[in-house]
Amino acid sequence: MTWDQGLHKATTVLAGEQGTRELTYLEAIRAALRYEMQRDRRVLIMGEDIGVYGGAFKVTQGLIEEFGEDRVIDTPMTELAMIYAAIGMSFEGFVPVVEMQFADFISTGFDAIVQFAATNHFRWRQPVPITIRAPGGGGLRAGPFHSQSNEAWFVHTPGLKVVAPATPADAYGLLLSAIRDPNPVIYYETKYLYRSLKGMVPEGEALVPIGQAALRRSGEELSIIAYGAMVQEALSAASELEREGHSVEVLDLRTLKPLDEEAILATARKTGKVLIVHEANRTCGVGAEVAALIAEQAFEYLDGPITRLAAPDTPVPYSPPLEDAYRPNAANILAAARELLAY
Amino acid sequence: MNEIDDDLLQQAHYWMRLTRALDDRGTFLHKQSKIVGGYFSQIGHEALSVAAALSLGPKDIIAPMHRDLGAYLVRGLTPRRILAQWLGRETGVTRGRDANLHGMGDLSLGIIGFISHLPASTGVIAGVAHGIKLKGEPRVAMCFFGDGSASQGLAHEAMNWASVFKLPMVIICENNQYAYSTPLSRQMAIEHIAQRAAGYNMPGVIVDGNDFAAVYRAAKEAVERARSGGGPTFIECKTMRMRGHAIHDNMAYVPKALLAEWEARDPIARIEAELRARGLLDDEKLAALLARIEAELDEAQAFAEASPYPDPATVTDGVYA
DSSP states (O other), rough: OTTTTTOOOOEEEESSSSEEEEEHHHHHHHHHHHHHHHHOOEEEEEEOOOSOOOOTTTTTTTHHHOOTTTEEEEESHHHHHHHHHHHHHHHOOOOEEEESGGGGGGGGIIIIIIIIIIHHHHHHOOOOOOEEEEEOOOOSSSOOSSSOOHHHHHSSSTTTTEOOOSHHHHHHHHHHHHHHHOOOOEEEEEGGGGTTTEEOOOOOOOOTTEEEEEOEEEESSSEEEEEETHHHHHHHHHHHHHHHTTTTEEEEEEEEOOOHHHHHHHHHHHOOOOOOOOOOSSSSOOHHHHHHHHHHSSSSOOOOOOEEEEOOSSSSOOOOHHHHHHHHHHHHHHHHHHHHOOO | OSSSOOHHHHHHHHHHHHHOOOOHHHHHHHTTTTTTTTOOOOTTTTHHHHHHTSSSSSEEEOOOOTTTTTHHHHHHHHHHHHHHHHHTOOSTTTTTSTTTTTTBGGGGGGGGGSSSSSTHHHHHHHHHHHHHHTTTOSSSEEEEEEEEESSSSSHHHHHHHHHTTTOOOEEEEEOOEEETTHHHHHHHHSSSGGGGGGTTTEEEEEEEEHHHHHHHHHHHHHHHHHHHHHHOEEEEEEEESSSOSTOOOOOTSSSSSHHHHHHTTTTHHHHHHHHHHHOOOOHHHHHHHHHHHHHHHHHHHHHHHHHHOOOGGGGTTTTTT
C-alpha cells in the first residue's frame, strides 16, 4: 500500500487507444523501464527507496529482483550527488534513469541539471544521455512539498528536454524516447494519473517522438492547449461543451521543450480562440511561452484574447478546499471556455 | 625523494616548468587584452597538479579545475589547444564556448571539463568511479577540489557516495589557504580538511602540496588502493595560492609574511634543488630546457593566434547532441 492509494475514487479507462494491454499510467512507466533495461544492458536506474522497497509509489516494484542491485541502485538520500553521479556514469557509457521521489526534491539537484548536464555538450561536445523522472503535480492532498509542478524551471534552460505524458501509452512511449535521447531529459510523470488513468498500451518499440504534440480531440470554435493531468480535465470540459453545441479542440503538448510550434500554431490558426491550461503557477509558466508564440506568429488569425488558466502564484496548499481552489479542473476550464467562446 | 627515479623526476620537472611558462604566458596575454574575461593563475600549484596526474595510468579519468593546468598538460591537452581556448578560437578545446580553463574536457584523454560550481566534478567523478566499478575494470577516477569547495554540501555528498559504494576514487583537495578572499578560519573550524575523511571511513592523508615527491607518493598509494578495490582516499595538499583569485585581484588581504613563507617553498625551486643534488641539472641544462619550452609555446601561440574565431552564425550549435 502506498500513501496515495485510496485517494482515487475512480479510475478512468481511456477509449480508442491502440495497444495490446491495458495498463495504468504507473504500470506503463514500469513497463517502459523494464523494456529498456531488457533491451539495453547500459540502462540502469537509481533513486531513493526504489530497489528493495520498490519505490515510494511502487513504480519500480519488481525491477531489483529482475535486474539486480547493480542496475537498480538504492542510493543515499542525496539528489545532488545522485544526478552528478548519473552524469559521471554516462561518461562511462551507462544510460542512467534517475528517480526523484517527488518532483519537488529536484531542486536539491538543481546545479547538476542546469549547470552541468544542460551545458556540457555545448561546452565540450560530450553528450549527457540521462533521464530524470520527476513525479509531479497535485490533487493528492500532499501539500507544498509533494505536489509541485516545477517544469518551467527546466523549460527555461537551454540544453534540456522536458516531457510530460498525459496517457499510459505516452507514458510508455515518451519514456522510451527519453532514455534513448542523447541529451538530458526531464520526464514529468503525473502522480495524480498513476492509478486514476488506464488505457491500452502497445508493446515493444512504441516510441513517442519527443517534440510532437497530440491532437486529442478535433474541433472548430476553440482550442484548449494542455499537458499532464490537465489533458483529461480539458477533455471532460470539451465533452460538456459539445453537449452545449460547441466544437472544441484539445491539443496535448506532451513535450514542453522543445515545443511543437507547428501543432500549436495550426490549432490557433484553425479555431482563432485559444485557452491554455496548466496546473503549474501562472507567471512564466509554459502557458506564457505558448501564448507568446501564438501572439507572435498567429496574431492575425485570433478572434479573442489568448487566455491562460493556471494555478495562482502561491505554493501548493494542503487543505482540500484550498487545493481545489488552487488547481484548475474541468469545471473552471468549462467556465473559462464559455467566456472565451462568447467573446 | 629517493624512491622517485631520475626519469620520473626529470619528466615532472619538464611538466612543472611547462606549466609555469604557459601560465606566465597566459598572464602576459591577458595584460595584452588578447585573453579577455577572467584569468586564473596557478603559480604555486605545479607540484600537486603534475604529481597527481602522473600517478594515474592512461585509462584512468581525471577531473581537474582552474588551477590544475599541469594536470591538463600531463594528460595530453596540448599548449596549442589550451592557448586557442584562452584566446576564444574555434581550435580551442571548447571552440570558444567556455572560458579560461573551464570546460576543458576531452574523454579521449580521460579529462572531464569542470564548471564554476565547485566541487561539481567531485560528484561527476563519483559517478565515473561507480561506472568503472560496475564494469569491473581496473581503472581509477580522480577529482580535485579546494578549501572553499570543501564547505559545499556536494563535497560531503560525493565523499559519502564514494564511501558507501566503496568506489575506485581519489580526491585531491588542494588547500591553498584562500577561497577568493575568504581565509581558512572562515571556511572551517578544524585544522585540517582531511580530518573529515574519518567521517566517511576513508583514509585522510595530509601532504606538503609543494613537494612533488610527497604528493606523488601519496597519490600513487591512493591510486593503487583504489585500483585494487580498497575504495576512496582523501588527500589534502597544503599549498598557497601565490596570485589573486583571478588576475584583477591584488590580494591585499593576504599577509605579506605568509606569501614570503610560501615563496621560500616554491615547488619548482624544490624539485630543481633535488635534480641538482642528483647531478641531473645545472644552469646550462636549465637554460636549454627553458629555451625549448619557450620555443614550444611560441609555436603554440602562433597557431592559436592564426586560428579563426568561431563563426557567429554557429552561436546556437551544439546545445543539443
